[in-house]
Every structure is written in structure tokens, then in C-alpha cells.
Amino acid sequence: MSDVYKKQIGGDHYQSMTIQPSEFINKNNLPFAEGNAIKYLCRHKQKGQKQDLEKAIHYCQMAIERDYPEKKDFLEEAEKEKKELKECYEEAKRQTEERKSKEWIKGYNKWKKNNV
Secondary structure (H helix, E strand, O other), X not given: OOHHHHOOOOOOXXXXXXXXXXXXXXXXXXXXXXXXXXXXHHHOOOOOXXXXXXXXXXXXXXXXXXXXXXXXXXXXXXXXXXXXXXXXXXXXXXXXXXXXXXXXXXXXXXXXXXXX
């Protein structure tokens, strides 16, 4: 073990371990979230207890969200968009009919006025 891994600043909770979490994390090039999860799992009995386990879970959740984001249900999304488009179409159609009706009445009244 390198001298850098023999040294610990702020406590001795890693000193008794066969391999310190930081050495394992660095030598395996683990990403931040996974490294922190390992660190908190290793030290929970000597230091933060239940809170350290909760922190480890939190870092695992971060890794899950980062690497395995929930996939949207594309069929559900398509159905939702289809419904919205249909509603827009129906509203546009209603407005067009209303406009045509007003224009027809206006035209009829103009015709009636000129032909009476």
C-alpha cells in the first residue's frame, strides 16, 4: 500500500480496514456516486451508523438515475398527443364553422337589404 493510503485525516475509521475504500475506489476508477456509496457502506458501523447507510442508498439512487433513467412510455405519450391534437382540430373546426355562419348571415343580410 502506498503511503498516501496509510494516512487518514479526521478520524481512524478506515485505518483498521484491510483495504481503505479510497484505495479501492481509485484503483478501480469508480465514478463519484459509486465511490461514495462504497465509502459510506464501509464506515457506517464505526462512524455515521444508520445515516451513513442512508447516504449510501442515496448515492446508489443517483447512479441509477444517471445510468438507467426511466424510459417514457412512448405509446402513452403518443396517445396523449393524439388526444390533444384532436381537441385542437375540433376547436379549430368549431371556430371555422362559427366564422362561416357569421359571414353567411352577414352576406345574406347584405343580399336581403339590396334585394328588398
